[in-house]
Amino acid sequence: MAGLDELLLPMTAYDRLRFGGPTSRERWVDRMRAEYLTPVPPDLPLRTERLVLRPWQPGDEAAFAEAWADEDYASLLLTRTMNAAEVADMVRRRMDPGDGRFVGLVVEHDGEPVGDTILILQGTGLSEGEIGWTMIPRHAGRGFATEAANAVLQMGFEHYGLRRIVANLDARNDRSAALCERLGMRREVHRLGDFWSKGRWTDSYEYALLRDEWLATRGR
Ligand SMILES: CC(C)(COP(=O)(O)OP(=O)(O)OC[C@H]1O[C@@H](n2cnc3c(N)ncnc32)[C@H](O)[C@@H]1OP(=O)(O)O)[C@@H](O)C(=O)NCCC(=O)NCCS
Incomplete structure (x- = not known):
């Protein structure tokens, strides 16, 4: 006692x-x-049939600056546009592994950045993850986001042992919602007028996938 x-x-x-x-x-x-709560980093880079997912590195801002400055591109992102200095700052922050709970990766095809993904570890005992993605517009529409996100889901469920992975998006973001559906994620929440984005309140969706569901689709 x-x-x-x-x-x-x-x-x-x-x-x-x-x-x-x-x-x-x-x-x-x-x-x-x-x-227990300090995650062990995975072996990087992750490789898929057509892509390499690697940590951020100096100079990456060049590939992303134009997209992030574009109002259209950022219109449905949960963040606002960024100028070149802000993108360079984001790259610097993302290069820092920090406490290992934020895993940001650049998606490359044929040695060229085509987009990026994030996985944020959160929840009780860090057993839940939030996934996010962007594709540089000229590389969209080729299935790269789907392929990259599948690799991140695998990392989340198999390396980090997550129980559940969610995605939060502006409800007007049809392409992101379609991506969630392609990944087998389920729309669990439709929040009404909860998100302040670029001068107005918008709805948002939360999609989710459980590890057991993900393993079942892979016959494991
Ligand atoms: C959300 C976003 C990443 C989705 O990108 P995307 O290009 O639609 O997704 P993919 O790369 O998986 O490509 C899918 C398309 O490629 C086609 N495709 C071609 N080859 C394919 C393949 N081998 N596998 C899968 N799809 C393939 C699909 O049929 C689909 O076409 P469709 O859009 O005509 O239905 C992208 O729209 C984006 O970056 N938006 C701006 C940033 C943003 O909003 N991020 C999300 C915040 S929540």
Whole structure:
């Protein structure tokens, strides 16, 4: 009982001085929790039949700047347009692996960036993921987004062991919704007027896929 009390004691800087460190709570609760919640990065790059999905690298802004500056392209994104300096800043941020919960990858075809994907680990015990995607317009319509997203789903379910992966999108984003459907994701939520985008409130959809469903479609 005394041991349990010690673990549950809120440890402050003053407690650390009193008991010396690391305290029982730090050793048996905080450290283990941090270890459990620090994801192990996958082996990169991911490879598919036509694509390579790799971490962001210096110079990537050149391939993405034009698309991100385009009002049409960004109109249905959940973020706004970005100028060249902002895109360069985004590339710098995405190159930083941080705490491993944000996995941003550039999608390449024949050595050229054609788009990007993200997977954000979240939820209880980091057991849920949110997936996202963009295709540089001249590379759209060739199934690259579908192929890349399938690789990210596989990484999420098989490498990170996620239980559920969701996608959130502007309800007017037909191409993104069609992509979710092609991936076998289910539209679970239609939120009305919940999202403030470029000067107006819009509806949004949440699509989801469970690991068991994904494995079942692959006969596993
Ligand atoms: C959302 C987005 C990534 C979808 O891209 P996309 O090009 O429609 O998707 P894909 O690359 O999978 O291509 C699918 C199309 O290629 C065709 N295709 C050709 N070869 C294919 C193949 N081998 N496999 C699958 N589809 C193929 C499909 O039939 C489909 O055609 P359709 O649009 O006429 O039905 C893209 O519209 C985009 O980047 N939008 C702007 C950014 C954005 O809104 N991102 C999402 C925020 S939530």
